[in-house]
Amino acid sequence: MNIVVTVKQVPDTWAEKKLDPTTRTTDRKSVDNVMNEMDEYGVEEALKIKEAHGGEVTVVTMGPEKALETVRKALSMGADKAVHITDEALAGSDALQTSAALAKVIATLSPDIVITAAEASDARGGVLGALLAEHLGFPQLTQARKVTVDPGAGTVRIERQADNGYLLVEAATPVVVGVVEKINQPRYPSFKGIMAAKKKPLTTLSVADAGLDPGTVGLANAASTVLDAQPAPPRQSGTIVKDEGDGGTRVADFLAAQKLI
Amino acid sequence: MDAADFSEILTTVRTFIHERVIPVENEIDEKDEVPLDIRDATKEMGLWGFAIPEEYGGLGLSMSEEARLVFELGYTTPALRSMFGTNNGIAGHVIIEGGTEEQKRHWLPLLASGEVTASFGLTEADAGSDPSTLTTSAYRDGDTWVISGAKRYITNAPIADAIFVFARTNPAVPATRGISNFIVPKGSPGLTIGPRDHKMGQAGAWSSDVYLDEVRVPHTHLVGGDDGAGYGFATAMRCLAHGRIHIAALCVGLAQRLVDESVSWAAQRHQSGRPIGDYQLIQGMIADSVTDLYAGRALVIETARAFDAGSDTKVGPSATKYFCSEMVGRVADRAVQIHGGAGYIRGVPVERFYRDARLFRIYEGTSQIQQLIIARHLLREAAR
Ligand SMILES: Cc1cc2nc3c(=O)[nH]c(=O)nc-3n(C[C@H](O)[C@H](O)[C@H](O)COP(=O)(O)OP(=O)(O)OC[C@H]3O[C@@H](n4cnc5c(N)ncnc54)[C@H](O)[C@@H]3O)c2cc1C
Numbered sequence: 338m339n340i341v342v343t344v345k346q347v348p349d350t351w352a353e354k355k356l357d358p359t360t361r362t363t364d365r366k367s368v369d370n371v372m373n374e375m376d377e378y379g380v381e382e383a384l385k386i387k388e389a390h391g392g393e394v395t396v397v398t399m400g401p402e403k404a405l406e407t408v409r410k411a412l413s414m415g416a417d418k419a420v421h422i423t424d425e426a427l428a429g430s431d432a433l434q435t436s437a438a439l440a441k442v443i444a445t446l447s448p449d450i451v452i453t454a455a456e457a458s459d460a461r462g463g464v465l466g467a468l469l470a471e472h473l474g475f476p477q478l479t480q481a482r483k484v485t486v487d488p489g490a491g492t493v494r495i496e497r498q499a500d501n502g503y504l505l506v507e508a509a510t511p512v513v514v515g516v517v518e519k520i521n522q523p524r525y526p527s528f529k530g531i532m533a534a535k536k537k538p539l540t541t542l543s544v545a546d547a548g549l550d551p552g553t554v555g556l557a558n559a560a561s562t563v564l565d566a567q568p569a570p571p572r573q574s575g576t577i578v579k580d581e582g583d584g585g586t587r588v589a590d591f592l593a594a595q596k597l598i
Numbered sequence: 599m600d601a602a603d604f605s606e607i608l609t610t611v612r613t614f615i616h617e618r619v620i621p622v623e624n625e626i627d628e629k630d631e632v633p634l635d636i637r638d639a640t641k642e643m644g645l646w647g648f649a650i651p652e653e654y655g656g657l658g659l660s661m662s663e664e665a666r667l668v669f670e671l672g673y674t675t676p677a678l679r680s681m682f683g684t685n686n687g688i689a690g691h692v693i694i695e696g697g698t699e700e701q702k703r704h705w706l707p708l709l710a711s712g713e714v715t716a717s718f719g720l721t722e723a724d725a726g727s728d729p730s731t732l733t734t735s736a737y738r739d740g741d742t743w744v745i746s747g748a749k750r751y752i753t754n755a756p757i758a759d760a761i762f763v764f765a766r767t768n769p770a771v772p773a774t775r776g777i778s779n780f781i782v783p784k785g786s787p788g789l790t791i792g793p794r795d796h797k798m799g800q801a802g803a804w805s806s807d808v809y810l811d812e813v814r815v816p817h818t819h820l821v822g823g824d825d826g827a828g829y830g831f832a833t834a835m836r837c838l839a840h841g842r843i844h845i846a847a848l849c850v851g852l853a854q855r856l857v858d859e860s861v862s863w864a865a866q867r868h869q870s871g872r873p874i875g876d877y878q879l880i881q882g883m884i885a886d887s888v889t890d891l892y893a894g895r896a897l898v899i900e901t902a903r904a905f906d907a908g909s910d911t912k913v914g915p916s917a918t919k920y921f922c923s924e925m926v927g928r929v930a931d932r933a934v935q936i937h938g939g940a941g942y943i944r945g946v947p948v949e950r951f952y953r954d955a956r957l958f959r960i961y962e963g964t965s966q967i968q969q970l971i972i973a974r975h976l977l978r979e980a981a982r
C-alpha cells in the first residue's frame with residue numbers, strides 16, 4: 338500500500354488565536370505551533386495500515402519553514418518519508434489553492450490511499466479532503482471511524498460516523514479517506530523514532546519545483562478574501578436575581594423582557 | 599545524544615505524562631495498578647531502556663541526560679517509573695556492570711524493549727542496610743548452581759520474568775567478597791513469589807518477598823561467568839551508586855509537582871476573604887519549598903556531571919540521594935500543610951504524594967546509610 342497522509346501545522350489548540358491585522362490570515366508567528374491534533378489520528382491510521390499490509394507512508398504538508406517541525410513529528414511517529422511544499426509566494430493561499438498545490442504533488446506520488454483529517458483546528462474549513470479528491474479524481478470516504486483495507490480486491494471500506502450509528506461505505510483505490518478522532522489512539526513518537534526522523538528522506542519543494550504556476554498561488558491570487566474580522570464581543574456580565582420572596586416573578590419578568598417567554 | 603533529539607524526547611515524555619498519566623493517578627493509587635495501555639505505551643516509547651547502552655538496544659543516556667529525563671518522570675506517580683525503574687536501574691545495571699559480553703547481548707535488549715521485566719534481589723529479612731550479611735546461599739553442582747534463601751521487599755518481583763539474586767557462594771572469605779549474582783528466571787522449580795506487600799504509598803508499584811528452595815540455574819546464569827564468582831557485592835554497590843542519582847532526580851521531579859500543587863492551591867483557596875497565598879506565613883512555606891527544590895535540582899545536575907566525568911562516583915551520589923530524599927519529604931510536608939484539611943484527605947494529590955515520598959528516604963540505602971558512606975569515605979581518605 339502506498340499511503341499518503343496530509344498534515345498541517347496549526348497554532349496550539351490552547352493558545353489564543355489571532356489574525357494578522359493586515360493580511361487577515363492566521364498569525365502563526367506569535368504562538369506555539371503544533372501538528373493539527375486530528376492529523377495525529379491520520380498519521381496513526383496510515384501507520385496502522387502499513388503495519389497490517391506493508392507499504393510506505395509519505396507525509397505531505399504545505400506551510401512555512403517552521404512546519405518542518407510537524408513533518409518531523411510525523412516522521413518520528415513512524416512515517417517513512419516526507420514532502421514539504423514551502424515558498425514565500427504560497428503565503429495566504431486559500432483552501433482552493435492549497436488543495437490544488439497538494440494534489441499536484443500528491444499525484445506524483447501515485448498513492449493508493451490519501452488520508453486527511455476531517456478538519457484542521459485553525460481555520461476549521463473541513464473542505465480540504467473533498468477538494469483533494471476532486472483534483473485527484475479519486476472517490477472520497479469521509480468521517481471514517483474505522484478503516485478496513487483489502488489490498489487484493491483493491492478496496493477500502495470504512496465505518497462512516499453518523500449521528501446515531503454508522504454507515505458502511507466502500508470505494509476502490511486510489512481513494513481519499515477522511516478520519517475522525519474516534520478512529521484510534523495516536524502513538525507517542527518513540528525515542529528511536531525521534532532519533533531516526535532526521536535521517537529520513539525529506540523533499541522540499543518550492544512553487545517552481547512543484548510545477549505550480551506562480552500566477553495562481555498566494556494571497557494575491559486567492560479566490561476568496563477575508564474582508565474584515567472582528568473578535569466576538571465580550572460576554573455581558575449576567576444579572577443576578579436575589580430571591581427575596583419574589584425571585585420567581587422577577588426571573589419570569591426578565592425572560593419576558595428578552596422575549597424568551 | 600543530539601541536543602535537539604533529546605529535547606524532543608523530553609517534550610514527548612512530558613506530553614505523555616500530562617495527557618495520559620496525571621489524569622489516572624488517583625485510579626492507580628486506588629486500584630494499586632498501572633493500566634495496561636500505559637504500560638504498553640511506555641514500552642513502545644522506549645522508556646524501558648533509556649539507561650541501557652545503545653549497542654544493546656537501549657538509548658544509552660548519560661547520567662546527566664538520565665537525570666533530566668527522570669525530572670520529568672518524577673512529576674507524576676512514582677508507580678510509573680517503578681515499572682521500568684528496575685530494568686534501567688538496579689537490575690539492568692547488574693548486567694551492564696557485571697555481565698559477560700554474552701549475557702549483555704542476550705539480556706540487555708530484552709530489558710530495553712520491556713519484553714523482560716527484571717528485579718534486583720539483594721535485601722533479606724535480616725540483611726537490609728548491611729546486605730553483606732545476607733544468608734541466601736548457592737553451591738555449584740556440576741553445570742548448575744543450587745540457590746536457597748529468601749529475599750524481602752523485591753520491587754517488581756510479582757511481575758518479574760527474571761530475578762537477579764545475590765547469594766553467598768563462598769563462606770570462607772570476608773563477607774563482601776563471597777557474594778555472587780545469579781539470573782533466576784520466573785517459573786524455576788523451587789522459586790516462589792510471596793504476596794504483594796501492602797505499602798504506605800507508591801501504590802501501583804509492586805514488591806514482594808521471594809523464596810528460593812534449592813532453585814537450580816545453569817552455570818551460564820552466574821553473572822560475570824567464571825570470573826563473576828565473588829564479585830556480586832561490588833557489582834551491587836556500583837548499581838546502587840548509579841541508582842542513587844536516579845532516585846534523587848525522581849525526588850526533584852516530585853518536589854516540582856508538589857510546589858506546583860502548593861502554589862496553585864494557595865492562589866485559589868480563600869480564607870478570611872483573601873487567597874491564602876496573600877498571607878506571609880504561606881508565602882514563607884512556598885519560598886522554603888522552592889528554595890529546597892532549586893538546591894536539589896542544582897545538586898543532581900552537578901553530581902550527574904561529575905558522575906559522567908568519573909570524578910565522583912561515590913560521595914556525590916550518596917550526598918545527592920540523601921539531600922533530595924529528605925528535601926522532598928520537607929516539601930511534601932509543607933504541601934500538605936498549605937492544603938489544610940484537604941491535604942489530609944484521599945483523592946487530593948498532595949496527600950498521596952506525601953505517602954509516596956516517604957519511601958525515598960528508606961530504599962536504595964536509608965538516609966543514615968548515606969551519611970555513613972559520605973563520612974566514612976572522607977575519613978578514610980584523611981587517615982591515609
Ligand atoms: C517498597 C520497597 C521496595 C524495595 N525494593 C527493593 C529491591 O527491589 N531490591 C532490594 O534488594 N531491596 C529493596 N528494598 C529494600 C530496601 O533497600 C531496604 O528496606 C533498605 O535498605 C533498609 O533496610 P531494612 O528495611 O532492612 O532496614 P534496617 O536496615 O533494619 O534499618 C532500620 C533502621 O536502622 C538504621 N540503620 C541500620 N544500620 C545502621 C547503621 N549501621 N548505622 C545507623 N543506622 C543504621 C536504618 O537507617 C533505619 O533507620 C525495598 C524496600 C521497600 C520498602
Ligand SMILES: Cc1cc2nc3c(=O)[nH]c(=O)nc-3n(C[C@H](O)[C@H](O)[C@H](O)COP(=O)(O)OP(=O)(O)OC[C@H]3O[C@@H](n4cnc5c(N)ncnc54)[C@H](O)[C@@H]3O)c2cc1C
Nearest residue numbers: 867868869870874877878879880935936937938939940942
Ligand atoms: C480529619 C479531619 C477531621 C476534622 N474534624 C473536624 C470537626 O470535627 N469539626 C470541625 O468543625 N472541623 C473539623 N475539621 C476541620 C479542621 O479543623 C480544618 O481542616 C482546619 O481548621 C483547617 O481548615 P481548612 O482545612 O479549611 O484549611 P485552610 O483554612 O484553608 O488552611 C489552608 C492553609 O492556609 C493557612 N492559613 C489560613 N488562614 C491563614 C492566615 N490568616 N494566615 C496564615 N495562614 C493561614 C493554614 O494554616 C493552612 O496552612 C477536621 C479536619 C480533618 C482533616
